[in-house]
Amino acid sequence: MRLKLDNLITKNENGIRLQLYSCIIAYLILQLIDIEEGFGKSLLDKLRYLQSFMCQHISYVHWFQRIVYST
Template structure:
């Protein structure tokens, strides 16, 4: 039976004053490089958790790289729009408050007949 050798990399996050110990079989990197890679990987995990929890990116609608990329871009664009819009203070200021407000407003104006009528100026409707 063949056993792989592992090494334990120890490092400390000074901001949170947390000690980490990682077991790895990577032998081509220094301890500092492994700790840096772990920090970056953790930032990616935190971003992914945010996308899943707050932006409802919990199900991918495509399996292709292009499809997943487009879906992530769409969610990030929606997030930025929600950050930029201002809604009446009565509804709140959190991301979820803004999303609920938009859903409410869209449901009030969700008729395609009304949308098509609202999009055409009166001069264009009568000009045909």
């Protein structure tokens, strides 16, 4: 697969470097995590699981509800 400059978000060298590092870090994180068998084993399944987990646990609305209803 060839990397085309037109498909990147930015065209300056630092932006391209940042995008590549971000992709590599995300790929490594997805390789390292383990999820339950019911969710699947592919990288896309892991990404979907992480997105749903973060949506449920890492939003201001949920934090506020926990603070208000726990006291």
